[in-house]
Amino acid sequence: MTKNIKELEQEEEELSRAVRSSAQQIWQAGLGAFAKAQQAGGREFTRLVRDGSELQKRARSVEDATETVARKAERSSRRASGTWGKLEQVFEERVARALATIGVPARSEMEALNHRIDELERMLAELAGEQMRQAAAKKAPAARKAPAEPSARIPAKTSAAKRPTTKSAAAKRGTAG
Template sequence: MSEHDDHKPETDPQLHGKIKDSARQIWLAGLGAYTKAEEDAGKFFDRLVQEGEQLESKTRGVVEKHVKSVEDRVEDVREKATGTWDKLENLFDQRVSGALRRLGIHRREEIELLEKRIDALESELRELRGEPRSEEE
């Protein structure tokens, strides 16, 4: 039975060394894989940056052209809108003035003109009555 026990792995005197060597190889393989992955990741990142720069330089002109086109269109629309707004404002003023006239409400200019006419008439009336002129006149 002792002969059979000598062939068991637990009793193998080299087992400890074999496990130690295997563990070291696994550890070294892991370090190698990590280093390789880090190198590849750096190269991959650099390649992505380079491709991004190339794409940016290719598209920059196209984007600037589109931006200029949009700016021109916006300016055209702005000019049209301003013209339309001015027309709308003028039309609104005309409509409001017409509505106020229909209601018997006069514009300030018309009222000021009427006040001047009244002052002139009062002055003529005083002259006809022989009243002295006031200092305001």
């Protein structure tokens, strides 16, 4: 039994050494992994910064190119609109000449005619109003005089047989006379 205890103690000691050695190796492996991660992380961080800088430069160049294209497109648009304006003016002038050639009055001539018509209508309205005032003025003194007999004011009705027949009156009635 003494041998067994000594053997057991020895085995236990060897096992303890093996465990300590394994623990030491595990600890050292962990420290090595940490050191490598730090080194790789630093290198990786540096690589990411470098890649980000390159990407930022590319984004700026794309942005500059976009702005340049937008400016050029705007200039082209302004030039094209000026060209369209000139083309439109030439077209309008040619159409106006063609219409004048066939005798269609221009807009300015139509506006002048409309103005003249408005002026003539106003003058006619004034004349009509003046004539109505003159007629009313003539009737006013006659209305003040009292007639001697009421029948003198109202003409007597004549029968159809006694009325004179003219061609126009007969034509209106539809008979020949």
